[in-house]
Amino acid sequence: MFEDIASRYDLMNILMSFGMDRSWRRRLVDMALKDQPTVLLDIGAGTGDLSQIVSRHAKSPQICLGLDFAFNMLSVAQRRTSSVYVQADARKLPVPVGSIDCIVTAFTIRNIQERQMLFSGFADVLRPGGRLVILEMTPMGGGPLAQLFRFYFGRIVPILGRIVSGHPSAYSYLPQSVERFPSAEALTDDLVAAGFKDVSYRRHGFGSVAIHEALRADQDEL
Numbered sequence: 399m400f401e402d403i404a405s406r407y408d409l410m411n412i413l414m415s416f417g418m419d420r421s422w423r424r425r426l427v428d429m430a431l432k433d434q435p436t437v438l439l440d441i442g443a444g445t446g447d448l449s450q451i452v453s454r455h456a457k458s459p460q461i462c463l464g465l466d467f468a469f470n471m472l473s474v475a476q477r478r479t480s481s482v483y484v485q486a487d488a489r490k491l492p493v494p495v496g497s498i499d500c501i502v503t504a505f506t507i508r509n510i511q512e513r514q515m516l517f518s519g520f521a522d523v524l525r526p527g528g529r530l531v532i533l534e535m536t537p538m539g540g541g542p543l544a545q546l547f548r549f550y551f552g553r554i555v556p557i558l559g560r561i562v563s564g565h566p567s568a569y570s571y572l573p574q575s576v577e578r579f580p581s582a583e584a585l586t587d588d589l590v591a592a593g594f595k596d597v598s599y600r601r602h603g604f605g606s607v608a609i610h611e612a613l614r615a616d617q618d619e620l
């Protein structure tokens with residue numbers, strides 16, 4: 399699916415989030431760059447938004463590797479930034495154990511069913527103390543605001559998606575994928591179980607997205 403919507407993906411993000419996605423990504427990058435990491439890995443790099451913000455705001459020299467399995471998304475990314483992109487599956491990371499200082503990922507893990515496998519893979523390739531920062535949509539629970547968002551994502555976004563991307567169903571799966579996704583609290587537990595410590599999160603976008611931050615635990619802390 400991502401292969402088919404690559405050329406309109408960025409525009410659709412801006413329209414769908416009323417431009418708020420920019421500030422969420424910027425927050426994620428600020429968190430990621432806190433310890434001035436040298437080697438960053440962007441999982442599900444898509445059209446290269448995060449790598450672009452990283453290279454703009456990093457204060458020290460760094461290498462940002464973008465990984466994605468959709469060739470067309472990476473083609474857009476490669477035209478936009480000078481980062482290095484790798485076409486690969488996030489469930490089988492093609493990088494050495496303990497070689498990464500920081501992993502960032504935005505709006506990707508919701509699309510991958512094997513979450514424990516994914517998080518264990520992240521823990522393997524991060525050095526002890528390395529940072530993981532995840533930006534993802536999160537279930538909103540009950541209440542009128544949640545109902546409003548459900549209507550927006552369930553009815554309006556699929557129509558907008560059809561018009562803008564030209565794909566008949568690319569944006570129809572969004573509401574179900576968010577409802578099926580663990581709550582922000584449950585995701586915290588999953589990260590701890592996979593070998594992360596100091597896990598915390600903050601909600602943004604009226605509670606519709608969450609940014610989780612975690613550190614790779616040392617062996618003796620597991």
Ligand SMILES: C[S@@+](CC[C@H](N)C(=O)[O-])C[C@H]1O[C@@H](n2cnc3c(N)ncnc32)[C@H](O)[C@@H]1O
Pocket residue numbers: 400441442443444445446447448465466467468471486487488489503504505506509510
């Ligand atoms: C919604 S897009 C997010 C792109 C980018 N991170 C952003 O914030 O705009 C999800 C991306 O994850 C990629 N993706 C999904 N599952 C993947 C997997 N198992 N391995 C690698 N990439 C994957 C898709 O190809 C797509 O580019």
